[in-house]
Structure formats: structure tokens, C-alpha cells
Amino acid sequence: MNILFVADPLEVFKVYKDTTFSMMREAQRRGHRIAACEPSDLSWRSGDLVHAQVREIVLTGADEEWFQVQRTELKPLRGFDAVLMRKDPPFDSEYFYATHLLEQAQREGAKVFNRPASLRDHPEKLAIMEFPQFVSPTLVTRSPDEVRRFHEEHGDIILKPLDGMGGMGIFRVGPEGLNLGSIVETLNQHGTTTIMVQRFVPEITDGDKRVLVIGGKVVPFCLARIPQGSEIRGNLAAGGKGVAQPISERDREIAETIGPLLSERGLLLIGLDVIGDCLTEINVTSPTCFQEITQQTGFDVPAMFIDALEEQLDRDRSVF
Structure with a gap:
């Protein structure tokens, strides 16, 4: 099997903990061939297929120089048995555009995981709305007044941006409400940006x-x-x-x-x-x-x- 990983630059991988690296290692152990590219390497031209400038690699087992590039060439994505989208968040405009290129490759016959349309349809903070039976009291809003009412109701709350990752931009406001107004202004940019507020779970x-x-x-x-x-x-x-x-x-x-x-x-x-x-x-x-x-x-x-x-x-x- 020939697998393409669409991911962050290989040079920034922390191989002692990186999940994509562990996937590559297991795939190579089974005899599968592996290649890698970044979302910026994807391209499409009318009348042609979605291609990527890919690096075919072999893992070395070394800590520092953990991979060797066998060759670098432009290849159609449908020429791989599987394409794994493993680019880390944030889900920004460029990530969004990459999912559309991957979806076009899928229409051309490529097998892409996770499915590009499903990546767009399941934003990581908002996807929980489909399963309210498992969620603590939660508010999604642009309105500072709604946030204040939610705080009055629940007392101890967590506020977070919808596009954050790694815990970035998460705030806790206790019953005293210290800095609630300033935090809301910071996160929702005076009512222009939607945020999520949840009851604090001790x-x-x-x-x-x-x-x-x-x-x-x-x-x-x-x-x-x-x-x-x-x-x-x-x-x-x-x-x-x-x-x-x-x-x-x-x-x-x-x-x-x-x-x-x-x-x-x-x-x-x-x-x-x-x-x-x-x-x-x-x-x-x-x-x-x-x-x-x-x-x-x-x-x-x-x-x-x-x-x-x-x-x-x-x-x-x-x-x-």
C-alpha cells in the first residue's frame, strides 16, 4: 500500500510523541510505502487532476534525522492507495481551502481520510451541539448580554474561542465575575466573533x-x-x-x-x-x-x- 500523509513540515515533528509519526512507523513496519506533503503543496489545474509535490520517505529509526527522502516529485493524489489529512489545527482559511482540494481529489478517485467534507461539517467545538445529552450547560453566542445572563445562572464558567487549539484563549470566571466584561470583549471582539461558554466542570x-x-x-x-x-x-x-x-x-x-x-x-x-x-x-x-x-x-x-x-x-x- 502507498500512503500519502498531508501534514505539517516533517522537520517540526516531535517524534517522541507525534501521532502522525507513530502512524508512519506502523505503516512502514507492515511494508507499506509512505510519502508526505504539506497542504501548501496541493494544486489543481483545469483539465487535470489534483497533484501534490510529495516526498517519498523511509524512516531511519534515528532520533534526529528520523527520515530519509528517497525522491521528490509531483504526483496525482489518486495515485496513492490512501491520503491521510493530518494537518494540525487551526482550522483556518487555508485549511478550509485544502479540504476542497482534497475533496476534488476524492471525486477523481482518491481515498481521503478523514473525509474532507466531514472535516468541514464537524467543527471541533461546535460538533458537540448534535449530542446535547452528553454536554454540560453550554452557550454559543456573540452577545455579551447573553454571556452575563449565563454567568448569573451558573456562577462558575469557562469561556473559549471557537477556533482555539491546545488550550489557547480559555478563561475561567468564578461567581465573583472578576474581569468578565474584559474577557468577553477580548474573545468576542465587541460582538463580532462567536464564542462558547460552558459551566465549569470541577x-x-x-x-x-x-x-x-x-x-x-x-x-x-x-x-x-x-x-x-x-x-x-x-x-x-x-x-x-x-x-x-x-x-x-x-x-x-x-x-x-x-x-x-x-x-x-x-x-x-x-x-x-x-x-x-x-x-x-x-x-x-x-x-x-x-x-x-x-x-x-x-x-x-x-x-x-x-x-x-x-x-x-x-x-x-x-x-x-
Whole structure:
């Protein structure tokens, strides 16, 4: 199998924890060929196919120079057995444009995971609206007055931008309401930008759990990202400590409800963020935590992912 990874520059990978790297390593271990490009390498010309300037690579096993480029050339995406969209957030205009190029490649016959249209249809903060039974009290609004009323009702709240990542731009406002007005002005730009407000879930002290679903099946372990010191954010990028643990019954209930449904929509891999018993986000762009879970529990998450990819491609081939 020949797999193309559309990702961030290989030179910035932190291979000791990078999930895309773990996918590449498992794919190569099975004898699959791997190539990589960035979204900026994608192009389309009328009367032709979507192409990308790709680097065909071999992983070396070294810590520093962990890959070797075999060749670099312009190739049509439909010439690969699978194209994996693994560009990290933010989901900005360029990411949006890349999904349209990938969708065109899909129309031309390429097999793209996660499905480009589904990436657009499931923004990671707003996708939870489809599953209100699992969500803590939540408000999505531009209105500062609505935010103030929500705070008066719930007392202790979290405010966040809809396009944030890694815990960026998250604020907590307690019952005293200190700096609420300033925080709202900062986040919603005087009513021009939509924000999300949620009732604070005190179980964050036990961790913001990343629950993975691969091919509609739940990974039996999650990674609890536990805030450190005075932080309220458990995100690893914000200094949280990642502790792998078996998923709870509630985690499984949430994942087994959402996972198969989103799998049918072409989302081979999703990452659910759960605090206590509450779903807070549905990550579809570039879910992570494969290596942390595998290293701490021995459950081989990358192998489960490549299994699911191979099975999906086999099913697709059997249809034609």
C-alpha cells in the first residue's frame, strides 16, 4: 500500500510523541510505502487532476534525522492507495481551502481520510451541539448580554474561542465575575466573533480525558490530561500531565454513541474530549495521544489505526 500523509513540515515533528509519526512507523513496519506533503503543496489545474509535490520517505529509526527522502516529485493524489489529512489545527482559511482540494481529489478517485467534507461539517467545538445529552450547560453566542445572563445562572464558567487549539484563549470566571466584561470583549471582539461558554466542570482536576474512536470502535484506554499547579487547562500544550487509564462506563457510553455515527460519515479517527461525565469537544482534524496511551498501557493504538485503514480500503475495493 502507498500512503500519502498531508501534514505539517516533517522537520517540526516531535517524534517522541507525534501521532502522525507513530502512524508512519506502523505503516512502514507492515511494508507499506509512505510519502508526505504539506497542504501548501496541493494544486489543481483545469483539465487535470489534483497533484501534490510529495516526498517519498523511509524512516531511519534515528532520533534526529528520523527520515530519509528517497525522491521528490509531483504526483496525482489518486495515485496513492490512501491520503491521510493530518494537518494540525487551526482550522483556518487555508485549511478550509485544502479540504476542497482534497475533496476534488476524492471525486477523481482518491481515498481521503478523514473525509474532507466531514472535516468541514464537524467543527471541533461546535460538533458537540448534535449530542446535547452528553454536554454540560453550554452557550454559543456573540452577545455579551447573553454571556452575563449565563454567568448569573451558573456562577462558575469557562469561556473559549471557537477556533482555539491546545488550550489557547480559555478563561475561567468564578461567581465573583472578576474581569468578565474584559474577557468577553477580548474573545468576542465587541460582538463580532462567536464564542462558547460552558459551566465549569470541577472534575477537570482529574483530567481532561482524550477518548479515541478508530473506525467506529472505541480504544479501551484514554489519556487524562491533568492540569498542573494553578492551571485550569489540562491540554498537554499548556503543561498538562498525560496519564493513561482505562475508559469509564460513561466514556464508553459517549464514544459508542458518537463513534459509529461519525464513522459512517467518513471520519475514520476522532478524539472525544470528556471532563467528568461531560463531552466538551469532538476532535476530527488531527487527533493525537497515540504514543502516550501505547507507551503507558501497552495497547498498540497505531496498529489499531492501520488495521482500520486497511479494512476500510478493502471494503472500498470490494464495492467496485
